[in-house]
Amino acid sequence: MSTLGSFIWSIADQLRGPYRPNQYGNVILPLTILRRLDCILEPDRETVRELARTFDNPNRLKIEVKKATGRPFYNTSNYGFSNLLADADGLADNLADYLDRFSADVDVFEYFDFKKEILALEKAGLLREIITSFKAIDLHPKVVSNADMGDAFEYIIRKFNEAANETSGDHYTPRDAIRLLVDLLFAEKEADLSEAGIVRTLYDPTAGTGGMLALAEEHLLAQNPDANLSLYGQEYNPQSYAICKSDLLAKGHDATNIAFGNTLTDDAFKGRKFDFCMSNPPYGVDWKQYAKKVTEERDEAGPYGRFAPGLPATSDGQMLFLLHLAHKMRAPKDGGGRVGIIMNGSPLFNGAAGSGPSEIRRWLLENDLVEAIVALPTNMFFNTGIATYIWILDNTKHPDARGLVQIIDGTSFWTKMRKNLGSKGREISDTDREKVVSLYVDFLDADPDYSKVLSNDExxxxxxxxxxxxxxxxxxxxxxxxxxxxxxxxxxxxxxxxxxxxxxxxxxxxxxxxxxxxxxxxxxxxxxxxxxxxxxxxxxxxxxxxxxFYRYVPPRPLAEIDADLDKQIAKILDLLREVEGDR
Known part of the structure; x- marks a missing residue:
């Protein structure tokens, strides 16, 4: 549980009355982002203002700011949290001015319609109180790490959604599940990733608040501080997009690599391929409203389009994301690509022969793209206790793995949490994760009780x-x-x-x-x-x-069952005698 998230959530209590719980996020989330960026900007604020007076052209100004501060974004306003409260009567106007003077790549506040909230807060007499509370929090990365900031965002999103009786599944993939996915995704390429000065790309078409991208970068840089990992993502939820983009801005990444929109109907990175792709798409989400556009794209693109192999039922679109990611892998001649995706059980078996799902599996297996599938423990996610699986795809498999698929039963590798968080009562500890990764790395030599290596034909x-x-x-x-x-x-x-x-x-x-x-x-x-x-x-x-992985468990001996029945019958008779005796 995020301590920072809890504190920020407590600030939301100040909104009680004029705001309903399901509206808190419209205020708290953008202000958390704004305060984070404000803390980053503060040390160089005067330098940027001086540069803004010298260079009128925004493109030239961005270049000069980058040279002077090392940051790809800036703000030229005369206001910040350090002096916003000095002008009590002009607070709303000055705060709006502050928002307007960010560089063009900081468009995140538009997705909250935050200027409207500023006026609503002022009308309710809450603006000064809320700004005062946020001014007291130091959110500079040297004080609050990127990982802690990500935890805080995801904590408060989950709390807001719970208060509104909504699901958080579209926003939040547990960190322990992401870490296992990241370890498996990078495991096959560990030697290559340790080379000095390597440049790699990572893409998430369902980026959410950016948790997967952040942990993947953290993993790679921990192994190789000289590595350069360019992060790309697309997200259709406005709030999640804004948080994801602001997180990457704070880390110095190119914010234009994070796109807003529906990946299934509008691929923001059309034609681009990636070294690594990862995703936790929504499960069981109806895509009927997009069916016409998706079908038209499949028909127009022909045999090389991303949806060419087949279409799943319109009641569940997760296999569309599976196809999309397979399409996004870098070509083998350019070094190849790998995919890690978390899905529920239905893509393993739904659909009869000749159906869309079966044809998708056929295309993946006949092209030898499926490297491994790992079953995760149940009760791992915050809004569902269903069984989930990690699929690993690779279009440049190791020679020993060609024509083969490794399936790993990781359902028993979990640790009970001290306190349930929604449906999540289990977590994959570091030790649990190491056991699963070891099974994957051992491949043909792995414990057969937990790992099987089968040919595609099976x-x-x-x-x-x-x-x-x-x-x-x-x-x-x-x-x-x-x-x-x-x-x-x-x-x-x-x-x-x-x-x-x-x-x-x-x-x-x-x-x-x-x-x-x-x-x-x-x-x-x-x-x-x-x-x-x-x-x-x-x-x-x-x-x-x-x-x-079926394990036959022989039935108990009849004599043992009869003995247990006799004991239960005796207890019942004793209870009946007590009842009769009380009359």
């Missing part, structure tokens, strides 16, 4: 349609004009035939032989008059994760 199957003849009143098969038996729709059945049936290692190429072998052994002995409609054969892929 996830493929054919769905065959088995027909039986339609019989006439005379009991004989009805035939068409060509003398072919007509099928009876009521007796029609389907069977799923694994690529690996009978020990086949031929994969897709073994289609004819494997299906015939299956039919002869599993179907014909039971229904001799049946046949396969080859025109209806469909190829499907699913990842039956839990089946591979």
């Amino acid at each position: 996830f493929g199957y054919w769905t065959i349609t088995v027909e039986r003849p339609l019989l006439g009143e005379d009991g004989k098969p009805v035939v068409d004009r060509k003398g072919q038996r007509k099928p009876d729709p009521k007796k029609r059945d389907t069977e799923n035939v694994p690529f690996t049936y009978g020990g086949s290692t031929a994969g897709r190429a073994g289609k004819l032989d494997v299906i015939n072998a299956y039919f002869d052994a599993e179907v014909k002995p039971h229904v001799p008059d049946a046949w396969i409609d080859w025109a209806k054969v469909k190829t499907g892929y699913e990842i039956p994760f839990t089946r591979h």
